Amino acid sequence: MAATEISIDDRNLIIEVVLDTQWLFEGFQRTKGSELVGRIARFFQSNPNWNATGYNQKIAQLAGTSIDNINLLEMYWGNWGQYSKYSKFANETIPYLGHPTQSQVFIPVYIVLSLLTFAVIVTRMYSRMTIAGLVRSYDWVLLGGFVMTLALGMQNAIILSTSTYYRGVWDKTWLDFQAEQDSSLSASILYPLTVVLIKSSLLLFYYNLSVWNPLRWATVATGFCVVANALATIFAWCFQCNPALPWKHQNYMDPEGVCLVDTWKLEVATGSVNIITDILIWIIPIPMIWKMQLSLRERIISIFTLGVGALACIACAIRVRLINMAWYGSSDESNASIICIWTITELYLAQICASIPSIRALVLSKAPRLLGSESADRKENIYDKYNHYDQFPDFTSQTSLDKSSPEVSVIAREHLEKRADNRV
Known part of the structure; x- marks a missing residue:
């Protein structure tokens, strides 16, 4: 056999x-x-x-x-x-x-993606300090998301190489099984919290991008869906059973115990909402970009810059599919290491994509010829002729914002705020 x-x-x-x-x-x-x-x-x-x-x-x-x-x-x-x-x-x-084991690919992939994302975020922070002179709130929120992703990856790396190295329960002890369940629960809580931080960073950036009401209302509505989905995920996983931890000693066989939450349906439902909010986040700024007085080439570049976040949507969809296959597929498809790889990939890709606009602004400032643009310094220096912040053009008006790319709009607003904060 x-x-x-x-x-x-x-x-x-x-x-x-x-x-x-x-x-x-x-x-x-x-x-x-x-x-x-x-x-x-x-x-x-x-x-x-x-x-x-x-x-x-x-x-x-x-x-x-x-x-x-x-x-x-x-x-x-x-x-x-x-x-x-x-x-x-x-x-x-x-x-x-047999004795199926976890894939050994996760740790090298986790290390490479962590170093790459760290370099991207450092570049993002440098761009903010260089161009705007300060790090914005949404930058710190994204940094928090990176730290939580790092922690989630470290937890996965440890558990995959110890308690769940062997995939078959027949190769594990009861203590291994309990450690696996504890780790799964903590990961199910860490993941939505990390997603909230990453998406909140993007939504805060979009909210500050323009005073255009449709854009702001779209960010608020999407943010509400993101938070609601995360809370539903966390509470459903934490209180899926009564007693809350059914794998602990007597609770495993408790005749009075009941688990009302179908975890497979929970994963599919919350994962689907996660994909939908991903798509919404990456298309929210497109109508505003199209309203700006930009050349067709600049519009396409701006849309592409913000639209690369579709890669994170694809990674999220692959993760949901793998979870579904782990529930109803073969033993080869239940490899938790592969699911962890796509989970980390999704989170890191979202952070990299969210940092691309600020990195592009840095390139426009330092090496504009790489993108075939005029020096950003020349664009910023025109404001030095004003002696007082009250004499600045009204960057909060839609007319002024319509004349700039999304990156320049944010830079201009930050420049105004910096001058206003430092006024005598």
Whole structure:
């Protein structure tokens, strides 16, 4: 028998038997699931009369657990005959499942993307300080998103190389299973929080881009959807079950426990909303760009600069698809390392794409010929003829903003604010 010949239903049955057996063997939480299933299967084979007096006491002694736990498991399976049959099947089938491990690609990909994104954000900060003389609030928000992405990646790297290195529960201990569940829950909370910071940074940038009401209302509405989706994700994962942590000791078999949240539907629903808000964020500024008095070439460049964020949308869609395949696909498709790779890729790509406008502004300022543009310094120096901030042109008006590219509009506004803050 090959692993590919074992059906998904049989595989899920084996996983259930292994986890139940690991939970039962309370005194052997550091022993692999396959070994514990073998012990209980051999016990049932040697003691076929499961209606005999003192049968439960023998199992309790074997597993190093209490009679209450034994009675709870017997009640869950209906009778020991049922559990005996399935534990025998699991014990005979596990050797054919092999020992699948996590992909080793995640750590190098994580390191490369972290260094690349760090370089991009440093360049972004340098651009702000060089051109505007200060770092804006949305820059700090994005930096917070980078730090949280870094933390999420470090957590994934640690857990993938320790507790979840082996993908099959039969190769893990009960403590490994608990560590995996704890890590999954914390990652499910960290991810939406990181997404909120990254998207909030972009929305704050768009909000400050113009006083055009349709643009501002669009950013506010999209921001509300982003925050609402993140809160729904966090609360649904935290309180999906009652008790809240069903994998902890007695809670795993708690007859009073209930899990009302279908986590697969939760992932698909919140992931879909995440993709939709990604698309909205990257198309929000396009109508405003088209209203500006720019050449067709400059409009196309500005739209392309802001539109590269579509790459993050694609990464998010791939991540949702992989999660779906992990639930209902083959064992090869349940590789958590691959899902983590696309999660980190999505977050880092969003940060890189969000930094492109400020990097383009830096290039326009320092090396305009690379983009075939006039020196940004010449454009900024025309404001030096004004001796007082009150004499500045009204950059808050739509007319003035219509004459500049999105990057120059923000630079002009920041220049005005800096001069106003430093007035005598």
